[in-house]
Amino acid sequence: MRRLRWTSYTLVIIGYMLAFFHRLAPAAIANNLQQSFHTSGAGLGSLAAAYFYAHTVMQIPVGVMADTMGVRKVVAYGALVSGVGSVLFGVADTLALATLGRLLVGCGVAAMFISLMKLNAVWFHDRHFGTIGGMSLLLGNLGSVLAATPLVWVVTQTSWRNVFVAVGVFSLVLAVLVWFLVRSHPGEAGLPTMRELEGKEAHPHHHGHWYDGLLKVMKNRATWPGFWPNFGIGGSLFAFAGLWAIPYLHDVYGMERTTASNHTMLLLLCFALGALALGTLSDRLGKRLPVIIGGLLVYVLCWLPIVFDWHLSPGQNYLLFAVMGFSAAGFTLSWACAKEVNPPALSGMATSVINTGAFLGAAILQPLVGWVMDQGWNGQMHAGARVYSQHNYQTGLGIMLAFSVVGLIGALTIRETHCQHIIIARS
Secondary structure: OHHHHHHHHHHHHHHHHHHHHHHHHHHHOHHHHHHHHOOOHHHHHHHHHHHHHHHHHHHHHHHHHHHHOOHHHHHHHHHHHHHHHHHHHHHOOOHHHHHHHHHHHHHHHHHHHHHHHHHHHHHOOHHHHHHHHHHHHHHHHHHHHHOOHHHHHHHHHOOHHHHHHHHHHHHHHHHHHHHHHOOOOHHHHOOOOHHHHOOOOOOOOOOOOHHHHHHHHHHOOOOHHHHHHHHHHHHHHHHHHHHHHHHHHHHHHOOOHHHHHHHHHHHHHHHHHHHHHHHHHHHHHOOOHHHHHHHHHHHHHHHHHHHOOOOOOHHHHHHHHHHHHHHHHHHHHHHHHHHHOOOHHHHHHHHHHHHHHHHHHHHHHHHHHHHHHHHOOOOOEEOOEEOOOHHHHHHHHHHHHHHHHHHHHHHOOOOOOOOOOOOOOOO
């Protein structure tokens, strides 16, 4: 049981780390991409957001496949597609080909998160779901940490193209390992479920067509409130850390790219630690909503110094990014809430429905912020890349503050589950 559980978990978590790496890498190589493809802020935003467009579209199909085909097949196919996309992105000589590569990567790694949550739901006890989910975010975010300062350093030693070709080849190897070593649930290995090990009756399977299960989840009003913190909080966090944070720190504060990437690395590391800490705290309190609301409120307040240009000292900037990342993790508990208000057999679909919000939000914000800043751009260039003014960033990033407020307001409507399954949807 332990060997199969942790082998499956380890391989899928590696795939999840790759998802985070691809999601946030454009921020570290933004100038390289502008120079390579001679593109504007809006064009750069569209290239980075191609990942999120694909990710958004694939969330619900992946949730359906995870509940029907099983985690092993979904993750293996996903790693294969993302590997091909990463290689294509690395060798692309036009913006169109690079965008296609990002689309393929987004489609492929979309399999990782939902499959991981499904794996957690069947290989770990229900009472530990918040904690194991937090640990998964912590480990997955190591991929985003690698996409910050370490990626900046590696690019100075080789090129961004070589990095993405190598990552693509690694994904192809991972696909093979997942196919042969991962087990979708204990039953595949002839083992009892987690509930049966505790002397309880196993959660019932979903009987009927997958379409009926998806409709059950989507018609359940208790499912949807979790969409909004994903959309506003997750979307703004991923859009900022994944593209605009490093250019903002460079243009407004005059930071070197390595120093700016240290800020995003701290932001993402604290987001990872926050996911583990807040998930564990929620499980111990036996409540979800106070932890979610408290975290999101702090996150919204963290945008004020950025949008209203408070001219923070270097130490204050680091502290701001740390608190911002830690508090944003409150939105990740919405995944547990979605699972707990729907039948356990449909946990993949339930998580995927609300998780579309985070990627839809980022897909909208990355090009939108770039387009807004392009409107006020004064024509200043440096090394082939556009340089935006402090006012440009205040206008563009103000949109992210507005999205964050929407996420906080939406979170107020989430139903408290007390960390237990409370099936709202009709059978």
